[in-house]
Each structure stands twice: as structure tokens, then as C-alpha cells.
Amino acid sequence: MNDELKFEPESVTISVGDTVEWVTTGAVAHSVTAYEDELPDGAAYFASGDFESEPAARQAYPEGSVGRDEVYSHTFETAGEFPYFCIPHESGMVGEVIVE
Numbered sequence: 001m002n003d004e005l006k007f008e009p010e011s012v013t014i015s016v017g018d019t020v021e022w023v024t025t026g027a028v029a030h031s032v033t034a035y036e037d038e039l040p041d042g043a044a045y046f047a048s049g050d051f052e053s054e055p056a057a058r059q060a061y062p063e064g065s066v067g068r069d070e071v072y073s074h075t076f077e078t079a080g081e082f083p084y085f086c087i088p089h090e091s092g093m094v095g096e097v098i099v100e
């Protein structure tokens with residue numbers, strides 16, 4: 001997550017059971033927040049700060065933000081497509097994890 005307000009790469013493809021780590025490399029803090037309505041059936045919700053829902057994550061921000069050199073990680077146990085966004089930069093900062 002960088003100061004250009006992007007997830008880089010914006011899309012990654014992994015296998016079930018793999019863990020993704022998001023690192024903030026610049027000065028600007030970000031969040032990793034799943035679009036709850038778009039998760040595959042049965043998939044666990046995920047968000048930096050470990051909130052249990054998207055509304056909870058939105059309401060609590062900036063709690064759950066990931067600052068410079070900090071890491072958020074999540075292990076994906078369900079196959080499918082997982083779109084997510086950054087709460088303060090949602091207009092352009094979105095990403096997707098594809099789990100095969």
C-alpha cells in the first residue's frame with residue numbers, strides 16, 4: 001500500500017490456505033477492508049483491525065488503519081474472489097484477492 005494511494009499489485013491469485021500480507025510502504029496510512037456483500041458464500045469476513053463486519057470497520061476508522069511499515073495479514077480458507085478497499089481512499093484504492 002503506497003503513497004500513490006494504490007494496492008500494488010491490485011490483484012493477486014493464491015491457493016486456499018495461503019496468507020496475504022499487506023504492508024504500508026509510505027507515509028500515508030490505509031486500511032484493508034473487505035466488501036462484505038461480495039464475499040463468496042461461507043467466507044470469513046476480513047478487515048485490518050479484525051472487525052467482524054464492513055459497517056463496524058467503517059464506523060471505527062481510523063481504528064484499524066495500517067501505518068508505515070505495519071502489516072496486516074489474512075489467511076484465505078475459502079476459494080473465490082475477494083474484493084476489498086481502503087476506507088479513506090475508496091474512490092480509487094481497491095484490490096482483489098483471487099483464491100483458487
Ligand SMILES: [Cu+2]
Pocket residue numbers: 005006029030031086087088089093
Ligand atoms: Cu488508502
